[in-house]
Amino acid sequence: MTAKIITIGDEILIGQIVDTNSAHIAQELNKIGISVHQITSIEDEHSHILTTLEEAAKRADVVIITGGLGPTKDDITKHALCEYFDDVLVRNDEVLQHVEDLFKKIKGTQISDLNREQAMVPSKAIILHNKYGTAPGLWMEKDKTVFIAMPGVPYEMKTLMELEVIPKLVKEFKRPFIYHKTIRTYGLGESAISLRIEAWENDLPKAIKLAYLPDFGTVRLRLSGKGKDKELLKISIDSEFEKIYPLLADLLSDKSDVEDITGTISNLLKMKKQFLCLAESCTGGEIAARLTKIPGVSSCFKGGVVTYATHSKEDILKVPAGIIEKYSVVSAQVAEKMAENAKRIFKSDFALSTTGNAGPSKGDSDAEVGTVFIGLATPDRIFSKKFEFEGSRGQIVEKSVNEAFKIILKELI
Amino acid sequence: MTAKIITIGDEILIGQIVDTNSAHIAQELNKIGISVHQITSIEDEHSHILTTLEEAAKRADVVIITGGLGPTKDDITKHALCEYFDDVLVRNDEVLQHVEDLFKKIKGTQISDLNREQAMVPSKAIILHNKYGTAPGLWMEKDKTVFIAMPGVPYEMKTLMELEVIPKLVKEFKRPFIYHKTIRTYGLGESAISLRIEAWENDLPKAIKLAYLPDFGTVRLRLSGKGKDKELLKISIDSEFEKIYPLLADLLSDKSDVEDITGTISNLLKMKKQFLCLAESCTGGEIAARLTKIPGVSSCFKGGVVTYATHSKEDILKVPAGIIEKYSVVSAQVAEKMAENAKRIFKSDFALSTTGNAGPSKGDSDAEVGTVFIGLATPDRIFSKKFEFEGSRGQIVEKSVNEAFKIILKELI
Numbered sequence: 001m002t003a004k005i006i007t008i009g010d011e012i013l014i015g016q017i018v019d020t021n022s023a024h025i026a027q028e029l030n031k032i033g034i035s036v037h038q039i040t041s042i043e044d045e046h047s048h049i050l051t052t053l054e055e056a057a058k059r060a061d062v063v064i065i066t067g068g069l070g071p072t073k074d075d076i077t078k079h080a081l082c083e084y085f086d087d088v089l090v091r092n093d094e095v096l097q098h099v100e101d102l103f104k105k106i107k108g109t110q111i112s113d114l115n116r117e118q119a120m121v122p123s124k125a126i127i128l129h130n131k132y133g134t135a136p137g138l139w140m141e142k143d144k145t146v147f148i149a150m151p152g153v154p155y156e157m158k159t160l161m162e163l164e165v166i167p168k169l170v171k172e173f174k175r176p177f178i179y180h181k182t183i184r185t186y187g188l189g190e191s192a193i194s195l196r197i198e199a200w201e202n203d204l205p206k207a208i209k210l211a212y213l214p215d216f217g218t219v220r221l222r223l224s225g226k227g228k229d230k231e232l233l234k235i236s237i238d239s240e241f242e243k244i245y246p247l248l249a250d251l252l253s254d255k256s257d258v259e260d261i262t263g264t265i266s267n268l269l270k271m272k273k274q275f276l277c278l279a280e281s282c283t284g285g286e287i288a289a290r291l292t293k294i295p296g297v298s299s300c301f302k303g304g305v306v307t308y309a310t311h312s313k314e315d316i317l318k319v320p321a322g323i324i325e326k327y328s329v330v331s332a333q334v335a336e337k338m339a340e341n342a343k344r345i346f347k348s349d350f351a352l353s354t355t356g357n358a359g360p361s362k363g364d365s366d367a368e369v370g371t372v373f374i375g376l377a378t379p380d381r382i383f384s385k386k387f388e389f390e391g392s393r394g395q396i397v398e399k400s401v402n403e404a405f406k407i408i409l410k411e412l413i
Numbered sequence: 414m415t416a417k418i419i420t421i422g423d424e425i426l427i428g429q430i431v432d433t434n435s436a437h438i439a440q441e442l443n444k445i446g447i448s449v450h451q452i453t454s455i456e457d458e459h460s461h462i463l464t465t466l467e468e469a470a471k472r473a474d475v476v477i478i479t480g481g482l483g484p485t486k487d488d489i490t491k492h493a494l495c496e497y498f499d500d501v502l503v504r505n506d507e508v509l510q511h512v513e514d515l516f517k518k519i520k521g522t523q524i525s526d527l528n529r530e531q532a533m534v535p536s537k538a539i540i541l542h543n544k545y546g547t548a549p550g551l552w553m554e555k556d557k558t559v560f561i562a563m564p565g566v567p568y569e570m571k572t573l574m575e576l577e578v579i580p581k582l583v584k585e586f587k588r589p590f591i592y593h594k595t596i597r598t599y600g601l602g603e604s605a606i607s608l609r610i611e612a613w614e615n616d617l618p619k620a621i622k623l624a625y626l627p628d629f630g631t632v633r634l635r636l637s638g639k640g641k642d643k644e645l646l647k648i649s650i651d652s653e654f655e656k657i658y659p660l661l662a663d664l665l666s667d668k669s670d671v672e673d674i675t676g677t678i679s680n681l682l683k684m685k686k687q688f689l690c691l692a693e694s695c696t697g698g699e700i701a702a703r704l705t706k707i708p709g710v711s712s713c714f715k716g717g718v719v720t721y722a723t724h725s726k727e728d729i730l731k732v733p734a735g736i737i738e739k740y741s742v743v744s745a746q747v748a749e750k751m752a753e754n755a756k757r758i759f760k761s762d763f764a765l766s767t768t769g770n771a772g773p774s775k776g777d778s779d780a781e782v783g784t785v786f787i788g789l790a791t792p793d794r795i796f797s798k799k800f801e802f803e804g805s806r807g808q809i810v811e812k813s814v815n816e817a818f819k820i821i822l823k824e825l826i
Contacts, residue, residue, distance in 0.1 A: 010622070010624055010635075010637070011624065011626055011635070012435075012436070012439075012452065013439055013448070013449045013450070013451075013452065014439055014440070014443050014448075014449070014593060014637070015435070015436040015437065015438070015439030015440030015441075015442075015443060015449075016436075016440075016593070016595070016626070016635070017436065017626075018431060018432070018433050018435075018436040019431070019432065019435070019436070019452075020431050022425075022428070022431075022432070022454070023425070023428040023429075023430065023431040023432070024428065025428070026425075026426060026427055026428030027427070027428030027429075028428075029428075030427050030428060035426070035427075036426045036427070036428075037426070037455075037456070037461075038426075038453060038454065038455050038461075038465075039425065039426065039432075039453070039454040039455075040451060040452070040453050040454075041435070041451065041452040041453075042450075042451050042452075043450070044624075048450075048451075052451075055468075070603060070604075070625065070627065071603060071604040071607070072603050072604065072607045072625045073607065073614060073623070074622075074623060074624050074625060075625075110605070112604055112605060112608055114604040114607060114608060115602075115604050132803075153627060155804055155808055158804075158805075158808075159804075180427060180429070182429070190483060190484060190485050191484040191485065191525055191527040191528050192523070192525060194484070194485045194486070194527060195525055195527060201486060209423070209487075210486070210487060211423055211424065211457075211487050212483065212485045212487060212488075213424055213429070213430075214483065214566060222424070222429070224423070224427070275722075278698075278719070280698075280701075283705075284701055284702055284704070284705025284706075285691075285693075285698035285699070285700070285701025285702040285704075285705060285717065285719065286698070286702040286705075287698070288693075288697055288698025288701070288702075288719040288721075289697055289698040289699040289701075289702040291697070291698075292696075292697025292698060292699075292719070292721065292810075293697075293806075293807065293810075295772070295773050295774075295806055296774075297721075298721055298722060301721055301722075302721060302722045302725050303718065303719045303720045303721040303722055303725040303729070304698065304718070304719045304721075305716065305717070305718045305719070305729070306691070306698065306701040306705070306716045306717045306718070306719070307716045308701075308705065308710075308711055308714055308715060308716040308717075309688075309711060309714075309715045309716055309759075311760075312715050312716040312759055315758065315759070315760070316716070316718070316729075316758060316759070345728065345729060346722075346725055346728070346729070347724070347728070359708070360708050361708075361709075390545070391568055391571075391572075392571075393706075393708055394706065395568055395571075397705075397706075
């Protein structure tokens with residue numbers, strides 16, 4: 001079974017928003033054994049929507065469409081679906097009731113005719129209840145292809161996927177099982193890794209696909225397979241990884257399927273019953289935000305400070321003004337003092353610190369744009385590393401966050 | 414001039430990564446007057462790449478391709494291009510020299526034959542220098558369509574766009590001017606807004622397109638146009654907005670083209686020469702991370718604390734243990750005390766605080782998943798608001814961050 005995803009909205013085509021809906025939909029479909037063959041983003045333009053629907057039907061069993069179901073004039077997906085299915089809009093009383101209830105309960109504002117029009121749906125559509133919004137999901141079938149349209153607002157779409165779309169797909173279709181497993185390596189580039197595991201890669205069963213996913217200082221290896229027998233597929237992919245663990249031993253932090261480095265770090269901390277805290281300057285809270293994405297991280301993460309202004313480093317972290325004056329605020333000495341004092345203040349076992357200049361211009365210090373010091377206080381010692389990153393403000397922060405995670409990870413292993 | 418973007422990589426189709434490259438490319442193309450007609454993501458699969466190239470050529474003047482140019486076996490874009498262009502790979506000595514230099518200078522590891530193969534390029538391609546990576550960009554032409562292939566690693570792609578692709582497109586093509594302007598409204602849904610401005614919307618010149626971009630508690634309105642005369646286009650779009658400002662006066666924070674609420678907040682703070690600081694618990698540093706994305710935000714943002722563990726709220730923010738015991742850690746009283754004390758400690762004019770349970774299970778307090786208190790200390794008063802959000806952990810944090818920004822914004826206006 002293959003699916004195609006179509007996201008509709010000018011805001012994607014002009015780069016005003018990043019299309020995160022497709023990744024979510026693809027993940028959820030994969031979990032139930034449906035592969036996504038293609039993702040297409042197009043404008044809110046009638047004829048283009050029609051052509052895309054026609055093309056999609058040729059290749060896919062399921063076509064998932066998001067966007068363009070709102071109440072305003074720029075929302076035309078419903079009309080395009082009507083033309084494609086040679087259908088008309090009819091009023092659905094259940095949807096109308098839901099729209100009226102939503103306005104009563106949540107929105108507190110006056111309901112209008114435009115809102116009521118959300119209850120006009122293609123007569124051939126099966127309605128998928130949209131708990132959090134006025135535009136219902138639509139399930140329509142033509143020549144053995146199922147078309148599912150959902151609003152583009154991410155939380156409405158996600159809820160519809162969870163409560164309506166996935167359960168109905170599971171009920172109506174026989175699907176194979178898809179299994180992906182990813183491991184994360186540190187310290188070697190993809191070409192060097194591929195030479196190490198060349199013989200193994202050449203011997204991989206044809207049904208199993210290997211992918212290299214390089215990122216800053218880390219390469220992830222992913223094996224993917226599809227099959228009828230869930231257990232057999234898992235065993236065969238797991239056993240392929242078992243063969244290369246010895247070849248990559250020096251590059252692996254663990255063998256678990258942690259896709260994100262923060263997962264590895266929090267697992268290691270929890271195993272050791274140790275706590276981490278943060279003193280961030282140039283990374284501005286990004287390290288904390290990344291860590292707190294992990295549910296239950298409070299059992300290994302105490303918190304942190306974002307000391308963006310220089311005097312906050314003195315007031316909150318008690319970094320002596322003398323050190324800042326002597327070495328500058330972007331220095332190894334300040335990074336180390338920040339880590340040392342954060343560790344004490346937060347009563348933690350480890351403290352990571354960052355101080356640097358993320359640009360675009362020179363800030364409080366004389367440090368060049370891209371100069372970043374990352375400090376770490378451990379139960380035994382305090383040290384720091386200097387980096388000179390290139391790139392935009394966002395890139396420098398991103399690189400700093402990645403290096404910070406690598407430093408604490410290395411210490412934990 | 415229209416462009417089509419093709420991103421190649423299984424990791425996109427299985428939802429392992431979000432395709433952020435396309436949004437960046439679309440933005441950059443828009444800036445030089447090239448509209449993106451379609452974005453397509455496909456797997457690393459030879460025949461699918463070929464079909465997609467053929468389809469793209471039909472509709473676009475420029476086809477931008479990212480991904481699949483790496484040195485490992487799963488990277489097949491170069492071979493697909495060779496087949497499409499009926500071409501062969503030849504060694505390019507300049508690229509070879511660059512690859513060797515990169516390994517000497519940056520990577521510090523041994524260069525391998527796989528790395529050297531990056532210098533094998535289609536003979537018909539014009540080479541675009543990839544400063545930060547081993548895979549060069551490729552510029553190829555067929556039947557008046559230009560095909561530009563770049564590696565998918567975001568920072569390599571972005572640098573190639575900036576230094577090679579955009580300058581060459583600007584040089585080789587006459588392009589119209591594209592202008593987008595967006596304003597952000599607060600407090601009314603898109604249907605209610607559309608009723609208010611219905612007469613104006615109906616009278617909009619055909620060349621100007623209006624889009625509604627709803628998000629949590631905010632709707633952005635975007636006008637887009639395309640034309641030969643840059644100044645005329647700007648004037649006509651600006652004057653259209655001037656007509657609706659009076660209709661939306663109660664919903665606008667400012668008339669500037671700030672696309673993100675954080676930009677509005679920092680502009681207002683800088684105008685007033687006031688400072689903000691943060692005391693985050695359930696938002697885990699996300700508010701700080703969002704604010705520090707703004708260059709120069711240090712002139713209105715002092716920093717913040719992330720007091721994730723309950724005792725950190727006592728130790729660092731000096732929230733009295735008695736208050737936490739009496740009212741629970743997720744309470745109006747704690748949120749307000751956090752804001753009050755953060756404001757004092759950071760010597761700021763405003764302090765925002767969050768305390769709540771983002772789930773997925775009950776934490777240190779008895780608070781239900783989704784219960785969040787947001788506190789604000791201003792120069793005059795301290796208050797808090799209670800929210801009961803639904804959704805996943807990530808969604809609850811996202812909603813909390815948005816509400817926090819709305820609370821401070823409302824105070825600043």
